[in-house]
Amino acid sequence: MKFNQRVLNLQPEGAYAVLARAQELEARGREVIHLEIGQPDFPTFEHISKSGMAAIKDGQTRYSPPAGLPSLREVIAVDAGQRRGIDIAPNQVVVGPGAKPALFFPTMALIGQGDEVIYPDPGFPTYAAMVAVAGGVPVPVPVREEKGFSFDIEEFDKLVNERTKLIILNSPANPTGSVIPIDDLEHIAAAAIKFDSWVISDEIYARLSYDDRPVPSIAALPGMGARTIIVDGFSKTYAMTGWRLGYGIMPEDLAERVTLLLTHSIGCTATFTQIAGMAALTGDQIMVAEVVAEFQQRRDRMVAGLNAIPGVVCQVPQGAFYTFPNVSSFGISSAEIARRLLDDGSVAVLPGTDFGRFGKGYLRLCYATSLTKIDLALERIAQVLSRTSAQHG
Secondary structure: OOOOHHHHOOOOOHHHHHHHHHHHHHHOOOOOEEOOOOOOOOOOOHHHHHHHHHHHHOOOOOOOOOOOOHHHHHHHHHHHHHHHOOOOOHHHEEEEOOOHHHHHHHHHHHOOOOOEEEEEEOOOHHHHHHHHHHOOEEEEEEEOHHHOOOEOHHHHHHHOOOOEEEEEEEOOOOOOOOOOOHHHHHHHHHHHHHOOOEEEEEOOOOOOEOOOOOOOOHHHOOOOHHHEEEEEEOOOOOOOHHHOOEEEEOOHHHHHHHHHHHHOOOOOOOHHHHHHHHHHHHOOOHHHHHHHHHHHHHHHHHHHHHHOOOOOEOOOOOEOOEEOOEOHHHOOOHHHHHHHHHHHHOEEOEEHHHHOHHHOOEEEEEOOOOHHHHHHHHHHHHHHHHHHHHHHO
């Protein structure tokens, strides 16, 4: 069977492949600790779920406007603007089923054959995939441990040029948990203005920041509002991964084009889901603060435990809910280590190379699980890596 070039090189997300393998082992009676899937382990906040269920009961199950309910777009504009210190009009907001449409569709609207797109590596796999589907040229910028897992600005300066149509940022980042410092954002913004490039700023983890660390948005810098697409959503902050609700914020002309792409592909986002989203944004945010405090405790336990294992080096992530430990000292690929951890230790993790070639020598572990499971996972990881070290030492 012959396929168009735009889909020939598409690969599945590693997290789903590992999940499937882990579930096979569970079906055989194994007790697997899941550190591979990036989703909160707690349920959707009760008042949000009740709002969605009430909307279904009230018959809010029909088509809605492709760009989203006007009431939700208005609430998002106010909330997102206040958090970033910028003015946002409701017509700049485009709602979708999850945040991925806000990544994919602006890329489709802006990128043509041969346009270069800079993105972080290691980074979310969808970045490279959407660039390829749009016909663009993927240009990965290494995100290095010695640079705090921010963009390597020296490498960035070598790669950005007049052919750069789009720069993709992710802060806090998946898979590293890093936050791009304001100095780096200012440098990137200056380059975007110089070369007339667009910026997609993936801020899906912006509320999950630790140690009272601010998460600056490049959209708030001078001259960047007219060339930035903010991507955000409800999945991570409110434990709404299965509700499929996200949004993009962009200049109104681009929002109109993206809305047309939504119209002719997805149609619209479920109305009752959007009503639940309004409850999330307008309700008491104390639960978000409590969740962030819990994640920070889990982060600290995970990082301390990993660094206590001989041969493992793990930086402290600043946001999101991932650690990205360096396991290169064991002398085998991170993919092989991940395989052994699952097959021999019943701990599901992802190799860093699932997030790009510069992820070589790293693992990604999601700590959005209980402290009890984190402790048990660390015990199993230490045992497997001890055997690995003995075999390859």
